[in-house]
Every structure is written in structure tokens, then in C-alpha cells.
Amino acid sequence: MEIDKAIGESDDKRLKTKYNNAIFVIRRALSLYSIEEVAFSFNGGKDSTVLLHLLRAGYFLHKKELTCSNGGISNFPVRTIYFESPSAFTEINSFTYDAAQTYDLQLDIIRQDFKSGLEALLKANPIRAIFLGVRIGDPTAVGQEQFSPSSPGWPPFMRVNPILDWSYRDVWAFLLTCKVKYCSLYDQGYTSIGSIHDTVPNALLSVNDTTSSSKEKLFKPAYLLSDGRLERAGRVKKNASLKNDADSDSHKHEVLLASVIAVGDEILSGTVEDQLGLCLCKKLTSVGWSVQQTSVIRNDIDSVSEEVDRQRSICDMVFIYGGVGPLHSDVTLAGVAKAFGVRLAPDEEFEEYLRHLISEQCTGDRNEMAQLPEGITELLHHEKLSVPLIKCRNVIVLAATNTEELEKEWECLTELTKLGGSTSLMELYASSRRLMTSLTDVEVAEPLTKLGLEFPDIYIGCYRKSRQGPIIICLKGKDNARIDSVVQALCKRFKEGVFVDMK
Numbered sequence: 033m034e035i036d037k038a039i040g041e042s043d044d045k046r047l048k049t050k051y052n053n054a055i056f057v058i059r060r061a062l063s064l065y066s067i068e069e070v071a072f073s074f075n076g077g078k079d080s081t082v083l084l085h086l087l088r089a090g091y092f093l094h095k096k097e098l099t100c101s102n103g104g105i106s107n108f109p110v111r112t113i114y115f116e117s118p119s120a121f122t123e124i125n126s127f128t129y130d131a132a133q134t135y136d137l138q139l140d141i142i143r144q145d146f147k148s149g150l151e152a153l154l155k156a157n158p159i160r161a162i163f164l165g166v167r168i169g170d171p172t173a174v175g176q177e178q179f180s181p182s183s184p185g186w187p188p189f190m191r192v193n194p195i196l197d198w199s200y201r202d203v204w205a206f207l208l209t210c211k212v213k214y215c216s217l218y219d220q221g222y223t224s225i226g227s228i229h230d231t232v233p234n235a236l237l238s239v240n241d242t243t244s245s246s247k248e249k250l251f252k253p254a255y256l257l258s259d260g261r262l263e264r265a266g267r268v269k270k271n272a273s274l275k276n277d278a279d280s281d282s283h284k285h286e287v288l289l290a291s292v293i294a295v296g297d298e299i300l301s302g303t304v305e306d307q308l309g310l311c312l313c314k315k316l317t318s319v320g321w322s323v324q325q326t327s328v329i330r331n332d333i334d335s336v337s338e339e340v341d342r343q344r345s346i347c348d349m350v351f352i353y354g355g356v357g358p359l360h361s362d363v364t365l366a367g368v369a370k371a372f373g374v375r376l377a378p379d380e381e382f383e384e385y386l387r388h389l390i391s392e393q394c395t396g397d398r399n400e401m402a403q404l405p406e407g408i409t410e411l412l413h414h415e416k417l418s419v420p421l422i423k424c425r426n427v428i429v430l431a432a433t434n435t436e437e438l439e440k441e442w443e444c445l446t447e448l449t450k451l452g453g454s455t456s457l458m459e460l461y462a463s464s465r466r467l468m469t470s471l472t473d474v475e476v477a478e479p480l481t482k483l484g485l486e487f488p489d490i491y492i493g494c495y496r497k498s499r500q501g502p503i504i505i506c507l508k509g510k511d512n513a514r515i516d517s518v519v520q521a522l523c524k525r526f527k528e529g530v531f532v533d534m535k
């Protein structure tokens with residue numbers, strides 16, 4: 033059997049392991065269910081193309097064991113289902129049909145949505161298990177195992193995911209090693225294919241060809257994408273940007289709200305002083321965000337998860353630091369995963385970064401630090417960072433342990449995400465003025481409250497440097513004229529010269 037032979041002859045140990053594990057899952061499924069009870073969900077995508085050939089190999093090995101016969105290329109009796117949609121790429125459609133012909137697939141074309149289509153299919157056939165090319169990292173993989181019953185509300189069947197633990201690179205290693213055909217779109221820079229409405233070539237594969245006279249952009253093939261975490265970068269609606277995430281929250285607030293969480297028993301016991309929170313608040317404010325809350329919590333999974341869960345629903349963006357690393361107390365990522373109800377799963381691309389960083393010190397074959405919240409994590413790469421920043425939906429996990437490291441991460445973060453820019457808080461507070469007075473707080477309290485009501489567009493804040501010392505009044509607003517009106521109104525109520533402008 034040519035697939036089994038190609039893998040057998042390859043010296044890629046990792047690929048062999050992945051292949052053997054996938055074949056094991058397929059053979060277990062074929063032992064548990066009869067051939068009439070299984071189906072293969074095939075859509076011409078790269079993952080399902082891998083699965084097609086694994087199934088052919090798995091079926092061949094299964095049959096060989098049972099009958100000692102020698103199966104050929106056109107011997108694949110597993111029912112194959114394809115949900116055809118009018119918004120599929122023509123290249124995907126034609127590849128699917130061609131593959132069906134080449135490998136003699138019994139193709140069932142379903143022109144309904146997934147759920148209704150499956151309901152009808154299961155009514156008409158004794159199907160109990162369906163093979164899928166879902167991989168960890170796919171949004172739909174969250175919470176799935178290699179054998180996962182269909183979700184509540186779906187018709188009952190077993191989802192069998194033989195390549196759940198395969199990485200983007202494993203997929204390409206397999207397709208290239210086995211020299212099998214794949215959809216032509218992957219040679220044109222597409223790295224993961226949805227519909228014609230939401231998929232474009234991956235910009236990371238774009239070639240700057242100044243010699244070409246053609247206006248059409250050129251792209252490298254999908255297998256050259258060096259970081260598989262970015263395979264979905266060509267899905268147009270899902271671009272990585274903090275602002276997009278905040279915006280997508282249907283503009284709950286006029287101003288973008290941030291929350292800062294420090295994780296550290298040592299901060300709580302007073303052993304170390306938290307400098308990062310202060311630094312982060314200044315930085316966020318300087319780019320126009322409003323920090324709603326800072327909190328310090330224990331190095332404890334439940335404490336982290338409860339706080340993250342609370343803040344992520346109130347704020348547009350949550351920044352969390354501390355407790356990131358391989359120590360027993362480094363539970364921040366586990367807490368974030370728990371807050372989102374997902375598990376920590378090994379992430380090969382992240383592991384690669386860490387391996388470069390700590391290769392000699394690595395013990396064992398699994399790096400615990402390389403586990404990230406499954407299905408919700410985006411790695412934000414920057415050439416100045418040896419390890420990418422971790423973004424889990426609207427939670428940014430910072431690895432910084434001191435202000436110098438934070439400065440660097442912040443700089444990269446703002447470059448990568450356009451975190452700064454024209455946020456509404458900056459427009460709202462484009463002008464500001466600070467006044468100092470030696471009047472007592474009792475004396476200024478009432479006039480300031482009244483002014484707050486009179487000028488609702490002006491932010492009026494106060495603080496004192498000591499109980500008896502001077503009071504500092506901060507005024508912020510859209511323009512200087514409005515702020516000057518507040519100051520005039522305030523001064524009118526007191527003797528001249530009691531308020532001094534501060535730089």
C-alpha cells in the first residue's frame with residue numbers, strides 16, 4: 033500500500049509516530065464499528081486529504097489483518113460525505129470530485145446545513161461514527177478527544193478525529209512525503225480554506241516580486257508557512273488585532289476599558305513590590321484606554337480563573353502578568369484556560385520557540401511550558417521577542433517580570449496590534465490641566481461636586497500627597513476652552529490665587 037510504504041521509508045521519526053497513532057485510532061474505530069456504520073467527512077481541504085489517505089491505509093491494514101488479502105488503490109468502501117455549498121471554491125469542488133473518482137469513493141453529496149444533513153443521513157443509514165480531519169487549534173476542536181460523541185443537540189454519532197494532535201507542519205510533512213495530490217489553492221498561498229466569502233491567500237506567504245509586470249500578487253505555497261499558528265491568517269474576518277476584539281464587542285462602551293491583573297503570592301505578602309501594574313496603567317492611559325481595575329491575586333488556578341472570568345466580561349481587554357513559566361506556582365495559563373472553559377493543550381509552535389530558548393535545560397520530551405489554552409490562543413510574534421506574546425481572546429498574558437521587559441513587550445504589542453491610535457478616550461481627554469491648592473478638602477469638596485454636575489463632559493479628579501498637604505485637581509476634557517470654563521467657575525468661588533497651575 034503506497035501510503036504505508038512511503039511513511040515506512042521516510043526517516044521522519046515524528047511523522048512516523050503521528051502516522052502510527054492516527055492509524056491506531058482508525059483501526060480501533062474499524063474494529064468497534066462495521067464498515068456500514070462509519071462515514072468519512074471529506075471536503076477537499078488539506079486536513080481531510082490527509083485523512084483520506086490515512087483511512088485508505090488504515091482500512092488496508094485492517095482488512096489485511098482480517099483476510100490476509102492485498103487491497104488495491106481503488107478499494108475503499110467507506111461512505112464519504114461532502115457538504116457542498118454554493119460558496120465553496122470551484123477548486124475545492126473539483127478537487128473533491130476528482131479525488132472521489134481517483135480513489136473510487138462512494139461520495140454522498142449533501143446540500144443541506146451540517147446538522148440537518150447529518151440528521152437525514154443518520155436516518156437513512158446505519159452510521160454510528162464519522163471520521164473528521166479536525167486538528168487541535170481548529171476552533172471546532174475545543175474540548176474534543178480522538179473519540180468524541182457529537183454535541184448535545186446534534187444527532188447522535190461518534191466523532192472520530194485521528195489527526196487531532198497533528199500540527200500544520202505534520203500535515204504538510206505527510207502530504208509531501210506521500211506525494212499525494214492536494215487542492216491547487218494550497219499552491220497559491222491559501223493555508224486554510226473556508227468559503228469564498230471569508231478566505232484569501234495568507235499574507236504571510238506573499239512574495240514581493242518587483243520584476244513581475246503583472247498586477248496580481250504572488251504567493252508562496254502553503255507548505256512554506258513557517259508558523260502553523262498563523263494558518264488561519266487568511267480567514268479575513270478573523271484578523272488579529274486588539275482593537276478588532278474590542279470593537280467586536282458591539283461598542284458596549286464609548287471608551288475602551290482595560291483591567292490589569294497581577295498574579296503573585298509575593299506581592300500579597302509584601303515580599304516584592306509590584307512595579308509592573310503601575311507601568312502598565314500609565315502605558316494604557318497614554319494610548320487612550322481607561323483602566324477599570326487592577327488586582328493582585330494568589331498563584332492559584334481558581335483565583336486566576338475567577339478573576340479573569342470576571343474581568344474579561346466587564347472589560348474590552350484584560351492584561352495579566354506573573355505566574356508564567358515552568359514552576360509549580362506558574363498557574364496563570366491554567367487559570368486563563370479554566371476561565372474560558374478549555375483545557376491546556378500542547379502547542380508545537382510555541383514549544384519550538386521555547387526549545388530555542390531553553391534547549392539545554394529541557395528535561396523529558398514534553399515541555400510543560402508549551403501548553404496553551406486550547407482553541408482560543410493566538411501567538412503574537414515580533415522579531416524583537418524571543419517568545420511570542422500570548423493572547424487568549426481578550427486576555428493578554430505578559431511574560432515580563434520587570435519594567436524593562438514590560439517596556440519591550442509593550443512596544444511589540446502596540447506595533448502588532450495597533451493598540452494605540454485614535455481611541456475615543458484620547459479624543460475625549462485630548463486636553464488636560466492640573467491645579468494645586470492649599471485649600472482644605474472640606475472647602476473644595478462641594479464646589480467640585482457641583483462643577484462635576486455642571487460640566488458632565490469634563491473629568492474632574494482629585495488626589496492629595498498627604499493628609500494635611502495640598503490637593504491636586506486634575507481636569508480632562510475634549511478641548512481647552514471647556515476646561516478653562518471649569519477653572520474660571522471654580523476660581524470665582526474662592527479668593528484669587530488659591531489655585532496654582534501645575535506643569
Ligand SMILES: Cc1cc2nc3c(=O)[nH]c(=O)nc-3n(C[C@H](O)[C@H](O)[C@H](O)COP(=O)(O)O)c2cc1C
Pocket residue numbers: 073115146150162164172181182183186191226
Ligand atoms: C460530520 C460533521 C460533524 C459535526 N459534528 C458537530 C458536533 O457534534 N457538534 C458541533 O458543535 N458541531 C459539529 N459539526 C460542525 C463543525 O464543528 C463546524 O461548525 C463546521 O465544521 C463548520 O466549520 P467552519 O465554521 O469553520 O466552516 C460537525 C460538522 C461535520 C461536517
Ligand SMILES: Nc1ncnc2c1ncn2[C@@H]1O[C@H](COP(=O)(O)OP(=O)(O)OP(=O)(O)O)[C@@H](O)[C@H]1O
Pocket residue numbers: 073074075076077078079080081113114115116163164165166167170223224225226
Ligand atoms: N463541507 C464539508 N463537508 C464535509 N466535511 C467537512 C466540511 N467542512 C468541514 N468538514 C470536516 O471538518 C474537518 C475540518 O475542517 P477544516 O476546514 O478545519 O479542515 P480542512 O478543510 O480539511 O483543511 P483546511 O484547514 O485547510 O481548510 C474536515 O477535515 C472535514 O472532515
Ligand SMILES: [Mg+2]
Pocket residue numbers: 077224225226
Ligand atoms: Mg477547511
